[in-house]
Amino acid sequence: MATPPSLPDRQAVRLRVNQYLEAFFREQLAQAASIGPAYYELWGVTHTLTMAGGKRLRPYLCLLAYHAYGGTDDRTLVAVGAALELLHVGLLIHDDIIDHDTMRYGIDNVSGYYQKYYRREHNLAANAARHYSDSLAMLAGDLLLTSAHTILLDSGLAPAQIMVVQRHLQRALFSVVAGEQFDTDSVLREKTTVDSLRIAELKTATYSMVAPLLCGAELAGASVAERTKLSLFAANLGIAYQLCDDLLGSFGDPSITGKTNQGDLEEGKVTYLLQATLRRCTVSQRTGILKAIGKPLTAHQAEKIRTVMRRCGAVAETEALIDDYHQKALIGLASTHLPATTKQAFRALVVSLLQRQR
Amino acid sequence: MATPPSLPDRQAVRLRVNQYLEAFFREQLAQAASIGPAYYELWGVTHTLTMAGGKRLRPYLCLLAYHAYGGTDDRTLVAVGAALELLHVGLLIHDDIIDHDTMRYGIDNVSGYYQKYYRREHNLAANAARHYSDSLAMLAGDLLLTSAHTILLDSGLAPAQIMVVQRHLQRALFSVVAGEQFDTDSVLREKTTVDSLRIAELKTATYSMVAPLLCGAELAGASVAERTKLSLFAANLGIAYQLCDDLLGSFGDPSITGKTNQGDLEEGKVTYLLQATLRRCTVSQRTGILKAIGKPLTAHQAEKIRTVMRRCGAVAETEALIDDYHQKALIGLASTHLPATTKQAFRALVVSLLQRQR
Numbered sequence: 016m017a018t019p020p021s022l023p024d025r026q027a028v029r030l031r032v033n034q035y036l037e038a039f040f041r042e043q044l045a046q047a048a049s050i051g052p053a054y055y056e057l058w059g060v061t062h063t064l065t066m067a068g069g070k071r072l073r074p075y076l077c078l079l080a081y082h083a084y085g086g087t088d089d090r091t092l093v094a095v096g097a098a099l100e101l102l103h104v105g106l107l108i109h110d111d112i113i114d115h116d117t118m119r120y121g122i123d124n125v126s127g128y129y130q131k132y133y134r135r136e137h138n139l140a141a142n143a144a145r146h147y148s149d150s151l152a153m154l155a156g157d158l159l160l161t162s163a164h165t166i167l168l169d170s171g172l173a174p175a176q177i178m179v180v181q182r183h184l185q186r187a188l189f190s191v192v193a194g195e196q197f198d199t200d201s202v203l204r205e206k207t208t209v210d211s212l213r214i215a216e217l218k219t220a221t222y223s224m225v226a227p228l229l230c231g232a233e234l235a236g237a238s239v240a241e242r243t244k245l246s247l248f249a250a251n252l253g254i255a256y257q258l259c260d261d262l263l264g265s266f267g268d269p270s271i272t273g274k275t276n277q278g279d280l281e282e283g284k285v286t287y288l289l290q291a292t293l294r295r296c297t298v299s300q301r302t303g304i305l306k307a308i309g310k311p312l313t314a315h316q317a318e319k320i321r322t323v324m325r326r327c328g329a330v331a332e333t334e335a336l337i338d339d340y341h342q343k344a345l346i347g348l349a350s351t352h353l354p355a356t357t358k359q360a361f362r363a364l365v366v367s368l369l370q371r372q373r
Numbered sequence: 374m375a376t377p378p379s380l381p382d383r384q385a386v387r388l389r390v391n392q393y394l395e396a397f398f399r400e401q402l403a404q405a406a407s408i409g410p411a412y413y414e415l416w417g418v419t420h421t422l423t424m425a426g427g428k429r430l431r432p433y434l435c436l437l438a439y440h441a442y443g444g445t446d447d448r449t450l451v452a453v454g455a456a457l458e459l460l461h462v463g464l465l466i467h468d469d470i471i472d473h474d475t476m477r478y479g480i481d482n483v484s485g486y487y488q489k490y491y492r493r494e495h496n497l498a499a500n501a502a503r504h505y506s507d508s509l510a511m512l513a514g515d516l517l518l519t520s521a522h523t524i525l526l527d528s529g530l531a532p533a534q535i536m537v538v539q540r541h542l543q544r545a546l547f548s549v550v551a552g553e554q555f556d557t558d559s560v561l562r563e564k565t566t567v568d569s570l571r572i573a574e575l576k577t578a579t580y581s582m583v584a585p586l587l588c589g590a591e592l593a594g595a596s597v598a599e600r601t602k603l604s605l606f607a608a609n610l611g612i613a614y615q616l617c618d619d620l621l622g623s624f625g626d627p628s629i630t631g632k633t634n635q636g637d638l639e640e641g642k643v644t645y646l647l648q649a650t651l652r653r654c655t656v657s658q659r660t661g662i663l664k665a666i667g668k669p670l671t672a673h674q675a676e677k678i679r680t681v682m683r684r685c686g687a688v689a690e691t692e693a694l695i696d697d698y699h700q701k702a703l704i705g706l707a708s709t710h711l712p713a714t715t716k717q718a719f720r721a722l723v724v725s726l727l728q729r730q731r
Contacts, residue, residue, distance in 0.1 A: 046547065050575070053558060054551040109515065113508040137561045150471040150557050153511055154550045157467065160515055164522040165543040174532030185523040189404065192512045193412045199508050200411060203495045217408070 022360045023078045023089070028096065029071040031089075035097040036065060039166055043158075060128045061155045065104045067120035067273075072368075073099040073227040079364070080231030080245065083357045092234065094170030095180050098163045099227055102184055105159030106191055106222065112149045112156075113199055114282050121273030125152035160188070176234055183230040187222035194218025201285040202309070206293055209285040212254060219260070220253020247347030252365060255340035258333055259369055261286035265321055266330070271372050277317035283309030287336065291329035292320075300327070341369055380718045381436045381447070386454065387429045389447075393455040394423060397524055401516075418486045419513045423462045425478035425631075430726075431457040434585035437722070438603065441715045444593030452528030453538050453592070456521045457585055460542055463517030464549055464580065470507045470514075471557055472640050479631030483510035518546070534592055541588040545580035552576025559643040560667070564651055567643040570612055577618070578611020605705030610723060613698035616691055617727055619644035623679055624688070630731045635675035641667030645694065649687035650678075658685070699727055 040062040047058040074096025081092050108125050111117070117127030129148030133139045139147065163184055167177045194217030201209040228249045232242050263272055264279040265288065279286060289308075293301050300323050307316055324330050348361055398420040405416040432454025439450050466483050469475070475485030487506030491497045497505065521542055525535045552575030559567040586607045590600050621630055622637040623646065637644060647666075651659050658681050665674055682688050706719055 043547075047551070050548075050551045051555070053554055057550075057554055109511055112511065133561075139561070147557060147561070151554060153467055153470065154553055157515070157518055157546065158550055161518055161522065161543060161546055164519065165539055168536050168539060174536060178526050178532060178535070181523055181526060185519060188515065188519055189401075190408075192415075192516055193405070193408045195512055196411055196415055196509060197409070199505060203491075203497070203505070 022082055022357065023075070025075055028075045028078050028093075029069065031093045032071045032074045032096040032100060033066065033069070035093050036100060039097065039101075039162070040065070043162075057125075057151060057155060058158075060125055061104075061108075061159065064108070064119060064122070064124055065100070065159070067122050068104065068107075069120075071096065071100060073103055073223060076224065076227035077231040079361070080228040080237075081235045082231075083353050083361070084232050084235035084237040084241070086231065086235030091170055091172045091176070092231070094167055094172060095230060095234070098166050098180060098184065099230070101159045101166060102163040102187065102222065105156045105163065106188075108152050108156035108159065110195065112152050113195065114278070114284075115145075116274070116278060116282075118274055121270075125155045179233055180230055183226045183233075187226035190217050190221035194221075198284070202283050204285070206285050206305070207290055209290070211285055211287045211290055214285075215254045215257035215287075216250060219257040220250045223256065224249040224253035241351055244347055244351045248344050248351070248361075249347075251340045251344035251347060252368070255337045255344065255369055258287055258337045258340065259371065261288045262330065262333060263372075265317075265324065268372065277312050277314070280308045280317055280320060281310065281312055288324060288329055288333045291332045292324045292327055295327035295329050295332070296323050337369060341365065380440055380715065381433070383433055386433045386436050386451075387427065389451045390429045390432045390454040390458060391424065391427070393451050394458060397455065397459075397520070398423070401520075415483075415509060415513060416516075418483055419462075419466075419517065422466070422477060422480070422482055423458070423517070425480050426462065426465075427478075428731075429454065429458060431461055431581060431585040434582065435589040437719070438586040438589030438595075439593045440589075441711050441719070442590050442593035442595040442599070444589065449528055449530045449534070450589070450592065452525055452530060453588060456524050456538060456542065457588070459517045459524060460521040460545065460580065463514045463521065464546075466510050466514035466517065468553065470510050471553065472636070472642075473503075474632070474636060476632055479628075483513045537591055538588055541584045541591070545584035548575050548579035552579075556642070560641050562643070564643050564663070565648055567648070569643055569645045569648055572643075573612045573615035573645075574608060577615040578608045581614065582607040582611035599709055602705055602709045606702050606709070606719075607705075609698045609702035609705060610726070613695045613702065613727055616645060616695045616698065617729065619646045620688065620691060620695075621729075621731070623675075623682065626730065635670050635672070638666045638675055638678060639668065639670055646682065646687055646691045649690045650682045650685055653685035653687050653690070654681050695727060699723065 040058070044055060044058050044062065047054040074093070077096055077099060078089065078092050086092065107119060111119060111124050112126055117124060117130060123131065126145070126148045129151045130144045133144040133147050134141075164181050167180055170177070172180070194214050197210075197214045198218060201211070201214065225246050228245055229242050232245055237245070261279065263276075264284075264286070265276055267274075267276050269276050279289075293304065296304070304320055304323065307320065312320075344365060345362065348358055351358075353361070398416070402413060402416050402420065405412040432451070435454055435457060436447065436450050444450065465477060469477060469482050470484060475482060475488060481489065484503070484506045487509045488502045491502040491505050492499075522539050525538055528535070530538070552572050555568075555572045556576055559569070559572065583604050586603055587600050590603055595603070619637065621634075622642075622644070623634055625632075625634050627634050637647075651662065654662070662678055662681065665678065670678075702723060703720065706716055709716075711719070
């Protein structure tokens with residue numbers, strides 16, 4: 016590659032993907048309205064949630080790799096970005112059901128919205144309201160997960176390219192489901208025996224990093240050898256990204272992250288951060304933490320656990336591990352044949368991803 | 374169309390679709406095994422369930438329409454049939470979560486299997502076991518619903534044909550989800566105000582009849598006008614089929630249907646049969662039924678309700694309505710330009726569908 020390709024602008028990608036998604040939802044909402052107001056409402060809630068999450072990181076990664084390998088047809092790539100976002104939001108909706116979360120992006124998620132609805136309109140008890148709202152959320156997720164495949168059909172992408180993207184989407188889902196299963200089972204296991212890094216790789220790295228980057232690279236015509244190197248970069252970056260997410264899950268500012276900072280603890284989620292804490296803290300702290308997590312916590316209880324996490328060195332250990340994966344990602348990146356300026360842009364992106372506040 | 378095309382053999386279609394599905398699952402199981410034994414098990418349970426349901430009605434309808442309109446490439450059509458079945462089983466898995474059903478095709482469904490697993494292996498209380506098992510079932514359904522799209526990618530179908538099928542699959546899902554939502558909400562509404570026939574159309578007719586028949590017809594090159602007529606046939610047949618299903622849901626033989634014959638009553642499902650019963654029975658019978666349904670019933674209670682359903686004429690009314698939709702379907706069929714022998718074969722199929730025991 017002689018001349019370094021220009022790299023896409025993050026805000027421009029975000030805007031164009033949002034426009035594409037808006038057009039998709041306009042169409043679906045119109046069709047839903049023709050069926051009935053309740054269905055229009057379900058699509059409306061799903062639409063609101065999808066547009067509330069605005070980073071559009073995965074589309075950006077896809078376009079970044081596409082440009083890096085010399086792709087030039089941005090217009091159709093925006094559709095691929097939109098597909099990646101639908102997969103993402105569909106997965107989040109189903110993940111939130113599993114985790115009993117009712118908020119996402121600072122607003123009610125689909126379950127949260129309908130829990131209020133069923134309690135208000137039908138005066139249902141909490142358990143029944145949860146079952147019905149989770150049912151609707153499951154259906155909303157089904158719509159988005161499959162729309163991720165079909166939004167491509169009218170994109171103007173060549174059929175062969177659509178099939179490339181669909182393969183990546185399906186490979187990613189295959190991996191995410193494995194990760195979700197590990198994660199779900201992990202809540203029930205001896206916390207220290209869970210391979211939390213493997214879960215991060217399966218559940219986050221594949222669909223958030225590997226699929227978008229490889230999709231972009233393959234559509235631009237990158238060789239199999241290049242894609243293999245890029246996937247090393249992507250997988251390691253993805254694990255580092257998830258470790259950051261775990262830190263934000265307990266130390267993030269809810270007004271910035273848009274989600275509670277004690278949800279992971281209340282769900283008893285086995286993060287590397289928690290495992291390092293249990294390994295490093297005193298026996299009595301360990302007993303206290305294991306007794307407290309996995310159920311609703313007061314703000315005071317959560318803060319006490321955070322203090323232990325910091326003081327025993329678990330936060331620092333997690334940060335060091337993020338650095339390790341960051342370095343591994345950079346080695347993968349260095350092994351590619353991308354131009355130096357492109358590599359520099361990737362490195363800058365990585366830094367911004369791993370120092371994010373939300 | 375001068376010479377009537379030969380129509381496919383139902384057993385041959387079943388065998389070939391099963392072979393295709395077996396090959397699909399072999400591949401997925403091998404990949405799942407490389408991730409870990411738990412994931413292999415999840416795919417295994419999903420595989421067992423998929424193969425336990427053996428009618429393969431939707432693939433047959435698809436091939437029937439394909440042949441009827443002159444299609445000759447059976448090999449690739451088997452892949453379309455497999456896709457329709459994956460959609461079908463994925464939808465059933467999610468539907469069973471909503472309805473709290475744990476059996477399907479006479480065996481544990483995904484939720485049922487994992488409820489036992491979580492109680493046995495982790496000694497979980499019923500509620501927790503249900504949440505975790507429903508979570509895994511949701512994930513299994515996600516895998517099948519999206520695989521319905523991607524199983525086509527390696528089918529040998531031309532890309533343009535794959536896209537035709539994917540559009541039908543997505544249109545069907547869009548409608549089913551609307552029907553599921555109506556159905557879910559119907560449990561909470563005044564039973565007599567629910568439009569149960571509309572639910573049957575959205576939830577069953579579209580994906581079980583309209584999508585398979587139109588898919589086959591479009592792939593064979595049938596005109597838009599023909600497809601419109603065929604869809605009238607399909608939609609009316611689908612509603613009749615669902616009404617039969619409702620009768621089987623209360624009057625079927627569990628050893629033949631593979632599911633309980635009091636599940637609909639226990640779930641408080643608003644079927645046309647139930648509505649006709651509530652409209653026709655005495656005030657005190659009505660009060661008794663409304664008080665009893667929507668929760669677990671003894672066999673004696675269920676039998677009492679069945680007796681009311683029969684005696685008040687609700688069963689006969691439902692059977693008459695099945696005949697009505699049957700006739701409407703035949704009018705749609707008659708309006709097509711299919712050869713007389715093909716129409717005759719379709720009519721024979723309809724009779725067998727509406728007189729089924731399972």
